[in-house]
Structure formats: structure tokens, C-alpha cells
Amino acid sequence: MAFTLSAEHEKIVDELIARYPTKQAACIPVLHLCQRQVGWVSPEVIDYVATRLGMAASEVMGVVTFYTMYAQHPPGKHTVWVCRTLSCELMGAKTIQEHLEHRLGCHAGQTSADGNFTLKKAECLAACGYGPMVQIDDQFYENLTVEKLDALLDRIARGETPTQEETAWYPNAAAATTSGS
Amino acid sequence: MPSYQNILSNRYTLARSWTLEVAERAGAYQQARKALTSMTPDQIKAEVKAANIRGRGGAGFPAGMKWGFLAPKKEGQEVYLVINADEGEPGTFKDRTIMEKDPHRLIEGCIIAMYAIGAHKCWIYVRCELVLSIARLEAAIREAHARGFLGARPFGKEHALDIHVHPGAGAYICGEETSLLNSLEGKRGEPRLKPPFPAVKGAFGMPTIVNNVETISAVPDVVAMGGEAWSNISLLPPEMKDGGTRLYGISGHVKRPGVYEAPVGITMRELIYDFGGGMLHPDRKLKGVIPGGSSTPVLREQDKVEAKDPKHPLNKWHGKSHLDLPMAVDTYRGIGTMLGTCCAIVMDTSVSMVEASRNLMKFYAHESCGQCTPCREGTGWLANVLDQIAAGKGKPSDVDLLVDISNNMMGNTICALADGTAMPMLAFVRKFRKEFLEAAEKGLPQSARLDEAIRSQLVRREAA
Numbered sequence: 118m119a120f121t122l123s124a125e126h127e128k129i130v131d132e133l134i135a136r137y138p139t140k141q142a143a144c145i146p147v148l149h150l151c152q153r154q155v156g157w158v159s160p161e162v163i164d165y166v167a168t169r170l171g172m173a174a175s176e177v178m179g180v181v182t183f184y185t186m187y188a189q190h191p192p193g194k195h196t197v198w199v200c201r202t203l204s205c206e207l208m209g210a211k212t213i214q215e216h217l218e219h220r221l222g223c224h225a226g227q228t229s230a231d232g233n234f235t236l237k238k239a240e241c242l243a244a245c246g247y248g249p250m251v252q253i254d255d256q257f258y259e260n261l262t263v264e265k266l267d268a269l270l271d272r273i274a275r276g277e278t279p280t281q282e283e284t285a286w287y288p289n290a291a292a293a294t295t296s297g298s
Numbered sequence: 299m300p301s302y303q304n305i306l307s308n309r310y311t312l313a314r315s316w317t318l319e320v321a322e323r324a325g326a327y328q329q330a331r332k333a334l335t336s337m338t339p340d341q342i343k344a345e346v347k348a349a350n351i352r353g354r355g356g357a358g359f360p361a362g363m364k365w366g367f368l369a370p371k372k373e374g375q376e377v378y379l380v381i382n383a384d385e386g387e388p389g390t391f392k393d394r395t396i397m398e399k400d401p402h403r404l405i406e407g408c409i410i411a412m413y414a415i416g417a418h419k420c421w422i423y424v425r426c427e428l429v430l431s432i433a434r435l436e437a438a439i440r441e442a443h444a445r446g447f448l449g450a451r452p453f454g455k456e457h458a459l460d461i462h463v464h465p466g467a468g469a470y471i472c473g474e475e476t477s478l479l480n481s482l483e484g485k486r487g488e489p490r491l492k493p494p495f496p497a498v499k500g501a502f503g504m505p506t507i508v509n510n511v512e513t514i515s516a517v518p519d520v521v522a523m524g525g526e527a528w529s530n531i532s533l534l535p536p537e538m539k540d541g542g543t544r545l546y547g548i549s550g551h552v553k554r555p556g557v558y559e560a561p562v563g564i565t566m567r568e569l570i571y572d573f574g575g576g577m578l579h580p581d582r583k584l585k586g587v588i589p590g591g592s593s594t595p596v597l598r599e600q601d602k603v604e605a606k607d608p609k610h611p612l613n614k615w616h617g618k619s620h621l622d623l624p625m626a627v628d629t630y631r632g633i634g635t636m637l638g639t640c641c642a643i644v645m646d647t648s649v650s651m652v653e654a655s656r657n658l659m660k661f662y663a664h665e666s667c668g669q670c671t672p673c674r675e676g677t678g679w680l681a682n683v684l685d686q687i688a689a690g691k692g693k694p695s696d697v698d699l700l701v702d703i704s705n706n707m708m709g710n711t712i713c714a715l716a717d718g719t720a721m722p723m724l725a726f727v728r729k730f731r732k733e734f735l736e737a738a739e740k741g742l743p744q745s746a747r748l749d750e751a752i753r754s755q756l757v758r759r760e761a762a
Contacts (some may be wrong), residue, residue, distance in 0.1 A: 136421075136462045137484075138376075138502045144484030145467050149426065170484070183486040183667075184467030186426055198427075202388045203592060203657045204549040204643050240470060240661050241388040241592075242427050245641065246547060246555035255429040 120161035126150055130169065140170045144180055148187060157188035185239075193228040195273060197221075198239035198252040205241075205248030213249045214238070216263050220270065233274055256280065300560065300572045305519055305531070305543050306512070307559045310399045316434045318441035321402040327447055329518040330409040334455040337521070342414035346517065348525030350532075350541030352562075354393075355382055355473070355510030356591060356638045358627035360539065365415055367497040369505045378506040379412050379420040380482065380496075381514055384466055384473040386425055387591035388661060390639040392545040392557045393511035397424065397431035400515075401438035407514035408461055409442075409452060410521060415507055418458050422511075423478050426465040435463050470665035474713045475508040477667065488669045489713035512545055519543075533563030533624060538611075540626045547641030548574040551582070551649075557641075563624035566597065570621070570644055582646040586729070587621075589630060590638025592658045593718030595725030596651075597621070597635060605632070635725070650746040651730040652737045655723060656684040662719040673716035676707040680723055687734070690741020697734045700727055 122130065129150060133143040144166065151162045158181050167174040181187045188196070199214045214225070217236055221229040228235040244250045247259030251266070256278065258269055272279055309315045309324045318326070333342055347362030371377055381404070385393040396404055408420050424432050439461050442448045452459045464482055466472050472481045476490035479501050500506025520528045520542075529541025540562050546569055549555045553575030560573070566587060570576065577584060586596045597620045605612035612632045615623050623629050630637040645654060663677040680703055686692045704720035704727075711717075727734055 136464075139483065141484035142464075142482060142502075145481065146465055149465060149467070172484075176485075179486050180467075180484065183488075184469050186466075186468035201657075202661050203588075203654060204389055206657050207550045207643070207645065207649065207654075239427075240664055241386055241390075243385045243391045243394050243425070245389050245391045245549035245643070246557065247391075248549065252427060257430075 120151070120155070120159065120165040122151065122154060122165070126154060134170075141172055141176075144170055144172065144177065145184075148177075148181065152187060157191050159191075188235075192235040194233050195254055196235045196237060198237050198242065199225070200240070200242045200244065200248065200250050200252075201238045202241040204245035205250060208248040210249040212263065213251065213261055213266060216266060217251075220267070234270070254278075300564075300568065302543070302560045302564075304559050306403070306516060306545065307395070307400070307557075309403070310395065315399050316401055316438065318402060318438065318445065321400065326402045326518075327406055327409075327442075327445075329521040330406045330447065331453050333410045333521050334413055334453045334457065339414045339416060342410060342521065345520055345525035346414070348529060349516070349520040350525075350529045350536075350539045351513055351516055351520070352540050352627045353510055354512035354516075354544060354639070356387060356593070356636075358540075358637055361509060361513050364497065364509070365411075365507060367495065368415055368507060369498045371416060371505065376419065376504045377415055377417045378501045378504055379408060379415060379417040380475075380479065380501055380506055380508045381408065381420065381422040381511055382473060382475060382478055382508055383422050383424040383428075383431070383511045384470075384478060385428070385511070386470045386473055387593065387639050387641075388658065389549060389588060389643040390547060390591045390641040391549070392547045392639065392641055394428055394431055395545070395557045396511055396515050397428065398434055401431075401434045402442070403515045403518060404435070404511055405438050405442050405447075405461060407517040409447065409459055410517050411507070411509070411514055412459055412461075413455075413457055417507070418460060420459075420461045421464045421482055421501070422461065423464045423466060423472070423482055425472070426467055432463055432465060439463070469667075470661075471667045471713070471715060474715065477713065478508065479506065486667075488667050489715075491712055516542060516544075531561045532626075533561050534626055534629075538626065538628060540628065544640055546573065546625075547639070548644065549641070550587075550644035551578040551646040552576065552644050553578055563626055565622050565624055566642065567619075567621040569625070569642060574644065577644075577646055579646060579648075582648055584644065585647045585649055586645050586651065586654075588643040588645075588722070589625070589635055590640050590642065592643070592661065593636070593714075593722060594630075594638040595635040595722050596729060597633075598729055601633075601729070603633060636721075650737070650742055651726050651733050652684065652688055652742060653746065655726040656681070656688055658722060659684055659719065662715065666715060666719075670711035670713075670716065672707045672710040673719070676703050676716060677719050679703050680719065687738050688742045692738040692741070694735055694738050696738050697727060697731065700734070 133146050163177045167177045225238045249261050250259040314320050351361040352358040448459045450458050469487045471477045472487040474489050477487040481487040496506045531543045532541045543561050547557050558573045601620045603615045605616040627637050659681040663681040666673045666677045668674040704723045707716040707720040
């Protein structure tokens with residue numbers, strides 16, 4: 118079935134195209150928009166974007182495969198990205214990762230059996246001072262411990278969306294004048 | 299905690315600092331108004347040049363000089379400003395604080411810079427993972443439009459200004475400026491051959507200035523104080539041409555990791571012990587510190603500055619520990635490392651340097667765009683060889699293999715990713731050779747693996 122964007126999103130596409138001198142330049146944000154609607158970049162999405170922006174489907178495919186944030190398979194309801202790079206690893210990213218694998222019963226790149234969570238490894242997410250951390254959908258969750266992570270996943274599984282301010286955001290606000298929230 | 303004046307970050311602690319209402323009450327957009335209504339583009343450029351802003355994205359290139367390279371506008375040509383907000387260098391998390399806490403400072407900097415270089419359009423390229431940064435910037439741009447600070451006649455001046463946020467899609471390489479431009483154009487983010495440099499042929503084939511978030515965010519203060527006065531905030535002598543105040547980040551094994559503002563030229567010791575609160579575990583000493591993002595070669599406390607010759611620019615610090623040398627672009631170059639993004643990763647004696655380098659080499663292997671063979675193959679080889687060593691399947695000659703691979707990557711590729719991989723690898727092996735040889739012979743004991751050593755630390759900082 119051919120892919121279509123909602124009327125509201127179609128308007129956003131027009132606005133996005135107007136931001137650039139070429140139509141192709143809207144490719145990355147339009148792909149994000151499509152992914153937001155259906156959860157992943159399906160072959161139909163690639164055809165839609167190619168036609169809409171006057172690109173070859175292979176060019177769009179090239180873009181999709183170059184970047185890590187486009188899902189090329191349908192993911193679970195939520196995607197958990199665990200930062201594995203040095204600053205986070207020094208603070209325990211591997212323990213977080215192992216705990217997630219254990220709890221969700223799947224490895225990085227896979228989805229839990231209940232379809233709730235897709236687990237992924239991420240390279241540095243620019244939260245180095247607040248590791249270990251995960252990104253779940255649109256939110257960063259920082260200064261994690263196994264206990265905090267469990268509580269967080271429980272809430273998300275219940276359908277809540279805790280904000281980063283609510284969780285462990287910038288813990289040393291009092292000490293660090295420049296990082297108070 | 300040292301008490302340097304917060305200039306760039308002076309609005310961070312205000313409640314709802316990211317809104318126009320709060321930012322404006324605290325002085326936002328006064329400098330943009332001043333610049334557009336009472337200064338000529340050349341005057342602004344002269345102030346920025348006098349400010350000696352060394353690019354805050356990692357390369358440390360003087361911003362004023364970069365603006366000077368802009369090709370004169372030809373008939374029918376446009377000039378573009380592109381802001382590099384693809385913060386992704388491991389260890390680096392400073393630009394994000396500007397976008398989240400004070401997006402209007404960045405917008406104001408863009409307004410002044412666009413006017414100065416004759417641009418009407420600006421894109422801020424933000425990595426898409428920084429959802430909050432993108433949201434705050436988009437909101438800030440809308441607010442600035444509504445107040446007439448952007449649009450057809452900003453501050454009543456006939457110089458149309460338009461700023462858009464462009465999201466990335468997850469690729470470290472897009473922080474390289476020509477790769478970023480390809481990504482902006484809707485292509486794969488593969489770096490371009492230079493020349494032509496972006497200032498001659500950049501975004502959409504037009505002359506383009508690409509600057510880091512923090513660099514442009516400093517511009518309003520430069521206009522406010524005057525370039526020379528802003529430059530003089532730096533603790534370094536003016537002839538070193540490394541001026542102003544900047545954001546320092548610190549992560550890893552310290553008590554108070556975070557982002558702090560201080561003048562250019564504080565020492566690593568101040569950053570670790572005064573700002574960072576010292577080592578996380580009182581019984582563990584500093585083993586190594588990566589000074590400015592993962593591509594910068596690691597430093598040790600026991601290494602001393604070698605500059606006996608009185609004419610040597612670092613002579614003043616001859617014999618001092620590397621930790622006591624002022625942090626600046628040229629001083630750090632003088633000791634064989636780089637200042638990079640000025641965000642340090644601190645490692646204590648529990649860390650195996652084989653493991654630390656293995657972690658980073660996996661990062662580079664994942665992030666190489668694959669365009670150039672020495673980088674595509676080299677990054678993967680380094681990661682594989684380190685995997686073998688860690689697993690106890692290595693042999694002593696593997697240590698030389700690491701050096702050999704690195705040497706074959708340096709300078710043989712289109713962009714600097716390969717150099718940024720090879721340089722830290724070489725430094726790790728040079729400074730911790732014994733550790734690498736030992737691991738190559740015996741493998742790493744389970745206790746040295748980062749996954750084991752960290753378990754206790756999870757709880758430690760919790761308690762701190």
C-alpha cells in the first residue's frame with residue numbers, strides 16, 4: 118500500500134521544502150517526519166520521499182542507510198538507546214546494557230518479546246558528564262543506576278513519559294553554577 | 299569552586315532562561331540591535347578579529363580569520379551561515395547547554411554574524427538526538443520572528459534574516475564541516491575534498507561560513523565589550539591570540555562532572571580538582587586525562603613540558619607537569635596533544651588503557667563514513683586488534699601493529715576522522731606501552747575489563 122502523510126504533516130513538508138534552495142535538502146527532516154508517523158522508514162516511505170522531493174529512490178535509500186537514527190525495520194513501541202562510549206562506560210554503561218538485555222530478554226538491535234522495547238547501542242549522545250545514560254524515544258535519562266532504570270522502565274511501560282527534568286537531570290545544580298536547570 | 303565571572307553562561311541559572319521574555323529582561327538582543335542599527339559589517343568583523351576567538355568546535359581556527367576567507371559575493375550569489383551543532387565528539391557536552399538553556403544567545407549571535415558576513419539565511423545543524431535542543435531553538439526562532447528580530451526588516455534594518463534548524467540523523471562524521479554541508483543538502487554525510495573550502499564553495503555551491511555553536515554564541519559579548527576587552531578575559535598573554543572565556547566540560551572519574559565557564563588558559567589541574575571536585579575515589583589517583591574530546595591524545599600527570607630553549611613559546615612552563623600548562627589551542631599543540639573541544643575525560647587508576655582505547659576505537663570504526671580506504675579499514679583493524687589483545691588472543695607484535703596501522707592512516711584521507719583516530723591511538727600506546735604489551739601477552743584479567751571495574755562506581759556517585 119502506498120504511503121501517505123497526514124494532511125497536517127503534508128503542510129509541514131511544504132514548510133520544510135521552503136526552508137532550502139533545493140527540494141532534496143528537505144530529505145532528512147522529511148524522513149524524520151515519516152518515521153514519526155509510521156515508526157520506521159519502510160520501502161513505501163522511501164518511494165514517497167523520492168517522489169515528493171524529486172529524488173531517485175536509490176538516493177533516498179543511500180541517505181537512510183547512512184544515518185543511524187532511521188529504523189529500517191519496524192521497532193517496538195519504545196526504542197531504548199544505551200550510550201556505550203567512553204565517558205558513560207567509565208561510569209557503568211555496560212552494567213546498564215547488561216541489565217537491559219536481562220530485563221528485556223533481548224540483545225542490542227532486537228525487540229523484547231512483548232513488543233514494548235527495542236534495545237539499541239548508541240555512540241556518544243553528548244551527555245558525558247551525566248553518564249551512564251539512555252535515550253528512550255525523545256527523552257534523555259541521565260545518572261542512571263540499575264534501580265533508577267527499573268523504575269523508569271516500569272513507568273514507561275505503564276504509558277507514562279517521565280521528563281528528563283523529573284529524573285536525574287543535572288544533579289549538581291547547586292555546585293555547578295553553569296549547569297543548574 | 300573557583301569564582302570566575304560567568305559571561306557566556308550568565309543566564310543559565312535564571313528560571314525559564316530559554317524563553318525570550320526572561321532572556322530579553324537579562325539583556326538578550328541588545329547587542330544585535332546595537333550591531334544592526336549602529337555598526338557596519340566591517341566594524342563587527344574587526345571586533346571579532348580583535349577578540350581572537352579560536353573556534354570552539356575542536357580545530358581552534360581563529361573565527362575572525364575564517365570570516366575573512368569568505369569569497370566576495372558575485373552577481374546572483376548568496377552567502378550562507380551554517381552553525382555546527384552536531385555535538386558528538388565523545389566527552390563533549392557543552393554546546394547542548396547553550397541550546398537548552400540560552401538558545402536566544404545563539405540566535406542573537408547568528409543575527410550579528412549574518413549581518414557581518416552579508417548572509418540572509420542561516421541553518422543550525424543540530425544532531426537529531428538532541429530533541430530538547432531542537433525544540434528550544436525552534437521555539438526561540440519563532441519568538442524572535444514574532445518580535446521582529448528576524449524576518450524582512452530586523453530591528454528596522456533592510457537586511458532580511460532567516461534562521462532554520464536542520465536536524466541530523468545520527469552520524470558523528472557530520473560534525474566535519476563539509477560532511478555537514480552534504481548532510482544539509484539532503485545527501486549522505488560524506489566529507490568533500492578541499493579545496494574548494496566552504497568559504498568559497500559551501501552549502502548549495504555558495505560561499506558559506508561554518509561556525510560552532512559556542513563560537514557564535516560569544517559574538518554578542520564581543521560586540522558588547524569590544525573585541526580587545528573580550529579577548530583580554532583570557533589568562534594568556536595577548537600575543538598568544540587565544541582570547542576570551544569558554545565552556546569547559548569534565549566527565550569520568552571526578553566528583554562533580556559538568557560544564558563550567560572559565561577564561562581561556564586555566565590549567566587541567568584546576569579543571570579536575572577545583573571545578574571537577576577532584577577524583578571520584580579518594581584512594582585512586584589520576585591515571586590519564588583525555589583533554590578535549592576523544593580525538594585528542596591522552597595526558598599524564600608525570601609528563602613534563604620540555605621547552606628548555608628560552609625562545610620556545612612554552613619556555614615559561616618548562617619542567618612543569620602537563621596538568622599545570624594553561625589550556626589553550628597552541629600550548630596544547632606544543633605538547634603533542636590538542637585542546638579540541640575543551641571537554642576532558644578523566645580516568646583513574648582502575649582503568650585499563652587497553653580497554654579505554656578499545657572503547658574509543660570501536661566508536662571510530664562505527665563512525666567512519668567508509669569513503670577512504672585507510673580510514674574504513676584502519677579504524678576497523680584497530681578495533682579488531684584491540685579486541686584480540688583484550689581477549690588474550692594477542693601477541694606482543696600486535697602492539698607494533700597498532701602503531702603501524704595508525705601511521706598508515708594519518709594524512710591519507712579526505713577528512714580528519716582518520717587522524718583523529720590515529721593520534722589518540724598512538725598516544726595511548728606511547729604512554730602506556732607496558733600495559734599494552736602485558737595485555738598482548740596475557741590478555742586482560744576480568745577485573746580490568748571496564749564492565750567489571752565499574753560496578754561499584756554506579757553507587758559511588760549516587761552517594762557523593
